[in-house]
Amino acid sequence: MAGINPDKWITPAVIGLDVSEAVKARRAKRVFSEGGVGDAEVLALAEAARLSASCFNNQPWRFVFCRGRDALEAVKGALARGNAWATRAPMIVAVAARPPDDCQLSDRRDYFLFDCGLAVGQMELRATELGMIAHPIAGYDPLKVKAALGIPEDHVVITLVICGRPGTDDSLLSDKQREAEALRPERKPQGENIFLDRWGSPLA
Numbered sequence: 264m265a266g267i268n269p270d271k272w273i274t275p276a277v278i279g280l281d282v283s284e285a286v287k288a289r290r291a292k293r294v295f296s297e298g299g300v301g302d303a304e305v306l307a308l309a310e311a312a313r314l315s316a317s318c319f320n321n322q323p324w325r326f327v328f329c330r331g332r333d334a335l336e337a338v339k340g341a342l343a344r345g346n347a348w349a350t351r352a353p354m355i356v357a358v359a360a361r362p363p364d365d366c367q368l369s370d371r372r373d374y375f376l377f378d379c380g381l382a383v384g385q386m387e388l389r390a391t392e393l394g395m396i397a398h399p400i401a402g403y404d405p406l407k408v409k410a411a412l413g414i415p416e417d418h419v420v421i422t423l424v425i426c427g428r429p430g431t432d433d434s435l436l437s438d439k440q441r442e443a444e445a446l447r448p449e450r451k452p453q454g455e456n457i458f459l460d461r462w463g464s465p466l467a
Contacts, residue, residue, distance in 0.1 A: 295396065299330075348435040358423070387424075
C-alpha cells in the first residue's frame with residue numbers, strides 16, 4: 264500500500280468492545296470530523312476485510328483505500344448530491360470485484376457480491392471498535408470512480424465506504440439526514456424477516 268509501511272505496524276488504541284457490543288454500537292452515521300485516518304487504522308481496517316470468509320477462499324474483493332488528496336478528491340467528485348455529507352470524510356474505500364473471480368452457482372448465485380459484503384461488514388465492526396465510522400453507500404457514479412482510481416472496466420464498483428471519526432458539524436446534512444443521526448433506524452421485528460425451520464415461522 265503506497266505511503267504505508269506494514270512493517271511499522273502500530274497497534275491503535277481501541278475502545279475495548281467485544282463483538283456483540285460492536286454490533287450494537289455500529290451506526291452508519293454521516294457527521295465526520297476533519298481529522299485524518301492514521302496508518303495503523305488503515306491497516307487495521309484492511310486486515311479486518313482481508314481475513315473475511317469467502318466462497319472456496321476466493322477472496323474476490325479489491326479494496327482501494329483513498330486517503331491521498333488527489334484520489335480522495337476525485338472519488339468525492341463522483342458522489343451523488345444526496346451524499347454531500349461524505350465530502351468531509353478523510354478516507355473513502357472503493358470496493359470492487361468481478362463475478363468470475365468468485366463462485367458462480369445455480370439459481371443465479373453469483374457469490375462475489377455476498378463475499379464482498381461480508382468483508383465490508385467485518386471492516387465496519389473493526390471501525391466501530393476503533394471509535395470510527397465506516398458507512399457504505401450506493402449513491403455515486405461508478406464510471407467516474409473507475410476512471411479516477413484505474414479500476415478495470417470488467418470490475419463492478421460495489422460500494423464506497425466512507426470512513427473517519429465522528430464529528431459535530433452537521434451543516435452538510437439534509438433535514439431528513441439530521442433527524443436520522445439522532446436514533447438508530449428501527450429494524451423490522453424478527454417474525455417479519457427472520458424465521459425458524461420454515462418460511463414465515465417466527466423464532467418466538
